[in-house]
Amino acid sequence: MSDVNIADAEANPLLLERQVCFALAVANRSVLKIYRRLLEPLGLTHPQYLVMLALWEVSPRAVKDIGHVLQLDSATLSPLLKRLESSGLVVRQRRGDDERNVDIALTDDGAALRERALTIPPAVVDALGVDLEVLQELHGVLTRVNEAAVRAGAT
Numbered sequence: 001m002s003d004v005n006i007a008d009a010e011a012n013p014l015l016l017e018r019q020v021c022f023a024l025a026v027a028n029r030s031v032l033k034i035y036r037r038l039l040e041p042l043g044l045t046h047p048q049y050l051v052m053l054a055l056w057e058v059s060p061r062a063v064k065d066i067g068h069v070l071q072l073d074s075a076t077l078s079p080l081l082k083r084l085e086s087s088g089l090v091v092r093q094r095r096g097d098d099e100r101n102v103d104i105a106l107t108d109d110g111a112a113l114r115e116r117a118l119t120i121p122p123a124v125v126d127a128l129g130v131d132l133e134v135l136q137e138l139h140g141v142l143t144r145v146n147e148a149a150v151r152a153g154a155t
Contacts, residue, residue, distance in 0.1 A: 048080055052089065059110075089113060092104060093105055
């Protein structure tokens with residue numbers, strides 16, 4: 001067998017460096033490493049932080065709504081909510097009008113944690129060493145890509 005090295009990006013659509021999935025995966029791991037380091041003093045994992053962000057926007061909030069905004073299925077979301085509840089940051093509340101629906105509400109400790117979490121976004125920007133405008137542009141592009149991927153998966 002001969003070694004094949006097609007380095008010309010135009011001639012080789014399978015070059016690793018050309019793959020959107022690779023760029024996203026590597027960026028995801030690298031950025032989440034920064035978040036993990038910053039969130040550890042708050043006692044949160046990154047997925048738990050996302051749940052708390054949703055609840056700091058609206059609390060109480062239906063479990064289904066949290067799953068929808070975070071694009072998480074219940075098998076992934078339920079353990080996150082249980083851990084946050086055992087940490088004393090949230091409580092589950094059955095709705096009086098329909099016992100099948102469960103709302104998640106912040107406890108006083110969960111609401112107070114928001115003040116400490118205010119340091120996370122600027123610390124991430126600082127750790128990345130990238131202009132805020134670049135990150136805002138990236139956020140917009142990723143949001144559009146995600147919306148397109150959701151639409152593509154729905155068909």
